[in-house]
Structure formats: structure tokens, C-alpha cells
Amino acid sequence: MSIAIVQYNAGNVQSVLYALERIGATATVTDDPGLLRSADKVIFPGVGEASSAMRYLREKGLDKVIVDLKQPVLGICLGMQLMCASSEENNTECLGIFNEKVRQFRPGTGKEKVPQIGWNNISQLKSPLFNNISNDSYCYFVHGYYAALGEHTIAVTDYVEEYSSALQSGNFYGVQFHPEKSAATGEQILRNFLAL
Numbered sequence: 001m002s003i004a005i006v007q008y009n010a011g012n013v014q015s016v017l018y019a020l021e022r023i024g025a026t027a028t029v030t031d032d033p034g035l036l037r038s039a040d041k042v043i044f045p046g047v048g049e050a051s052s053a054m055r056y057l058r059e060k061g062l063d064k065v066i067v068d069l070k071q072p073v074l075g076i077c078l079g080m081q082l083m084c085a086s087s088e089e090n091n092t093e094c095l096g097i098f099n100e101k102v103r104q105f106r107p108g109t110g111k112e113k114v115p116q117i118g119w120n121n122i123s124q125l126k127s128p129l130f131n132n133i134s135n136d137s138y139c140y141f142v143h144g145y146y147a148a149l150g151e152h153t154i155a156v157t158d159y160v161e162e163y164s165s166a167l168q169s170g171n172f173y174g175v176q177f178h179p180e181k182s183a184a185t186g187e188q189i190l191r192n193f194l195a196l
Helices: 013-022 033-038 050-060 062-067 078-082 183-195
Strands: 003-006 028-030 041-044 073-076 101-104 116-122 137-143 145-147 153-159 161-169 172-175
Touching (some): 003 013, 041 183, 050 078, 073 078, 137 183, 145 161
Parallel strands (some): 003 028, 041 073
Antiparallel strands (some): 116 137, 161 172
């Protein structure tokens, strides 16, 4: 099986590669449209800022390549947010694969710190991406922006308010948490993605 990881100027690519190695998979990190189109699975990671990431994708023509992919695609963290309609982070138009909008956490009088950093649970799971994952399993999050609940929500997390911790539309999947840092639960989610 060939796995391609999208190379762009926002990434936690190394930790994703290590996580795949732990489950016996290898991947190619590339921004080559041909390699991305021909891969069996594509992972779209991301740690960084939305507007500069989208600018880079557009400059390389990767925005058009990604939305046209037909194989299973997994967006992680910023990767998932960039697959949404838009982001409040510097008022950024995104790829529009998911209708949901990305908003900034605005904590009220609660004790929540922004960004959310640490373990939180995922619930209301509904996708083969979560096969053999129990409801309320814990995953590792690092983010100050979130995707609102909507028609593509396949997992929900509560921090400041309930939001989409995972989205799916057709062959496109996105997770707000970092499966590569989420211990056994994250490894199982990666295995499930590779089995799609």
C-alpha cells in the first residue's frame, strides 16, 4: 500500500511518520501532484496558521489537487481545519470539502485555557474510522480553533462548547486531535484509516 503525506509549510510530519512506522506502515512525504493522486491513502497533517498554509497550497496548486482526490484522505488538526469552508484565523477561505466553519475558542467564565492542550475524550462516534474505539476514548489535542458541529460531524468533544473532533464527507476524513500522539487509541484510528 502506498501512503502519501502532503508536504506543505505546516506540519508535524515527523511524528506522523513515526506513528505509521509503529503500526508497520511507511509513507512518502511529497507535494508532487502525481504522487498524491496515485497513492492508495493520503494524510494531510498540519500544525501552524491557516492563512499562510492556504497561501502555500494555492501557490503550489495543491488546493485543487487535494479536493479532487478520490482515495481516502485524512486531515489532522490544521489539516482538518483547512478542509472546512473557512476559518476565523486571519479570516481564511479554506478548501470547502466540509461545510463546517472553523471558529476561535472564546472561553467564558469557565476555567478552560486557550489553546486546549492535552487529553480530552471523543464521543458520538459514527464512522468506520472509529471501529474498535470505545465511546469517550481519550485523544491528545493542541488547538485554539475548532470546527463547529454540522452535517459532517462524526465525533464530538466538549471544551468551552461542543465541537467537531472529527468530520467526514465521502472519502475525506478529518480529526482535530493528533492520532500520532494519542497512544493506543490513535494507533487504532490510523489502522482503521489504512483499512478503509
